[in-house]
Amino acid sequence: MSFSTICAVATGGANGAVSIIRLSGARARTIACAVTHRENWAPRHQYFCTLFDGENILDQSLVTYFQSPHSFTGEDVVEFAIHGSPYIKGRLLEILCEQGAVPAQRGEFSQRAFLNGKMDLLQAQGLCDLIASGNKAAHTIAMTSLDGKLSSRIAQMKKTLSELLAQIEVRLDDVDEEMTPLSPAFIAEQLNSVLSHIQALAATFSVGRLIKEGLKIAIVGAPNSGKSSLLNTLVGFDRAIVSDQSGTTRDTVEECLEINGQKIILTDTAGIRDHALDPAEQEGMRRSKRAMAQADVVLFVLDSTRPVSDEEKALWQDIQSQTGKRILLVHNKCDKPTTPCTLENQNHFSKVAVSCKTGKGIQTLKDLLTQDVTQAQSADGLMISNLRHYESLLRAQTELETALLQLNKNAGGEIYAEHIRRALTDLQDLMGEVTPDDVLGIIFSKFCMGK
Numbered sequence: 124m125s126f127s128t129i130c131a132v133a134t135g136g137a138n139g140a141v142s143i144i145r146l147s148g149a150r151a152r153t154i155a156c157a158v159t160h161r162e163n164w165a166p167r168h169q170y171f172c173t174l175f176d177g178e179n180i181l182d183q184s185l186v187t188y189f190q191s192p193h194s195f196t197g198e199d200v201v202e203f204a205i206h207g208s209p210y211i212k213g214r215l216l217e218i219l220c221e222q223g224a225v226p227a228q229r230g231e232f233s234q235r236a237f238l239n240g241k242m243d244l245l246q247a248q249g250l251c252d253l254i255a256s257g258n259k260a261a262h263t264i265a266m267t268s269l270d271g272k273l274s275s276r277i278a279q280m281k282k283t284l285s286e287l288l289a290q291i292e293v294r295l296d297d298v299d300e301e302m303t304p305l306s307p308a309f310i311a312e313q314l315n316s317v318l319s320h321i322q323a324l325a326a327t328f329s330v331g332r333l334i335k336e337g338l339k340i341a342i343v344g345a346p347n348s349g350k351s352s353l354l355n356t357l358v359g360f361d362r363a364i365v366s367d368q369s370g371t372t373r374d375t376v377e378e379c380l381e382i383n384g385q386k387i388i389l390t391d392t393a394g395i396r397d398h399a400l401d402p403a404e405q406e407g408m409r410r411s412k413r414a415m416a417q418a419d420v421v422l423f424v425l426d427s428t429r430p431v432s433d434e435e436k437a438l439w440q441d442i443q444s445q446t447g448k449r450i451l452l453v454h455n456k457c458d459k460p461t462t463p464c465t466l467e468n469q470n471h472f473s474k475v476a477v478s479c480k481t482g483k484g485i486q487t488l489k490d491l492l493t494q495d496v497t498q499a500q501s502a503d504g505l506m507i508s509n510l511r512h513y514e515s516l517l518r519a520q521t522e523l524e525t526a527l528l529q530l531n532k533n534a535g536g537e538i539y540a541e542h543i544r545r546a547l548t549d550l551q552d553l554m555g556e557v558t559p560d561d562v563l564g565i566i567f568s569k570f571c572m573g574k
């Protein structure tokens with residue numbers, strides 16, 4: 124495969140003391156010679172070079188040459204560690220292009236690494252996620268993808284299916300029936316073993332997605348129950364206004380934070396009551412409901428010093444009618460004498476007594492919020508967080524389930540073999556082995572610049 128030589132800043136947009144410009148392709152070394160006036164390059168050695176802009180000096184730089192195939196992209200690569208001035212960066216890119224390079228597209232270095240067999244698609248996407256990871260949990264998932272653990276799990280499944288398929292197909296060709304037939308029990312056992320791996324992996328998606336995107340939590344409740352106080356306590360500073368007047372919070376207040384290594388997007392909302400004082404409060408309440416509808420977790424905050432009101436009972440009905448969410452009851456103000464809570468079905472939900480005044484119960488609340496992630500991670504650490512991977516797994520799962528169904532119905536080998544073949548293709552697609560070029564282009568275009 125012959126490609127153009129590409130160049131880009133690999134160190135992001137910020138103006139740090141040092142930036143790296145990466146050059147990859149067949150002409151990388153020649154271009155580096157022209158820019159540095161240096162001829163001899165030992166691979167994987169760093170040279171202190173002067174970078175020339177015609178007769179003038181542009182910068183002094185540490186330059187490293189990686190010889191194909193022992194580089195990130197598998198091509199000849201040169202990396203220039205230059206001073207982080209926007210002028211130097213921009214001018215060096217121009218000079219490299221004057222010498223025959225072209226600006227890299229988003230993700231083009233990774234795409235070349237993939238096309239040159241340096242990594243599979245799961246690893247490439249793991250790398251992209253690793254760069255984007257802003258917390259420990261997201262970092263862990265990305266790492267298991269990048270270091271190939273996820274790929275080897277998929278490879279194991281593919282191996283089982285292709286060996287099984289080969290055994291079935293060889294018997295389909297055996298018209299004289301000289302071979303011992305495969306027992307349906309053996310085929311079912313093989314299919315079930317792959318199915319259980321697929322199901323286990325697909326089941327990690329809901330948590331994997333939350334880890335990558337962040338868990339959206341809405342704090343809802345009646346006015347004055349202490350919602351803004353709870354937001355402030357969780358974020359650790361006075362983000363939202365707190366007062367003893369009902370209806371203090373009007374607009375939603377959103378903060379991003381990390382709890383137990385997990386990304387959280389926390390939204391404080393306007394208290395919900397029957398009669399709004401004015402149109403602004405009414406709009407605030409509409410926004411509260413919207414935040415609740417968009418959340419993964421709803422924290423229903425109750426002032427435990429007073430009995431549950433009718434307004435709170437109505438809101439509770441509304442909260443329970445939300446599907447696909449975790450709901451937690453937060454009994455606030457437990458530093459004061461409390462009144463028993465009388466919400467219907469309350470025992471079906473997790474609850475925690477807290478005090479935003481003293482901090483009591485706050486760590487328990489944090490642990491409850493992140494327990495899904497903690498539990499999911501303590502298994503074998505393998506997790507998927509990418510919708511495309513999830514959908515491929517689901518497709519493979521459906522094919523294998525159909526194959527099993529056909530097998531149980533004593534259908535001909537050619538029928539269930541076809542479903543096994545399709546499942547195999549879905550797993551190959553997951554690894555990028557049969558993925559069409561235009562789809563690959565779209566996947567890599569979501570990567571960051573210079574990677």
Ligand SMILES: Nc1nc2c(ncn2[C@@H]2O[C@H](COP(=O)(O)OP(=O)(O)OP(=O)(O)O)[C@@H](O)[C@H]2O)c(=O)[nH]1
Nearest residue numbers: 346347348349350351352366370371372394479480
């Ligand atoms: N004793 C005690 N008072 C609290 C606690 N949490 C909040 N408060 C008080 O309760 C009052 C209302 O607190 P906010 O946090 O403003 O309540 P809110 O739910 O945001 O109220 P709205 O924005 O009006 O809906 C304030 O006077 C707080 O100081 C707590 O844990 N213990």
Ligand SMILES: [Mg+2]
Nearest residue numbers: 350351371372
């Ligand atoms: Mg408030």
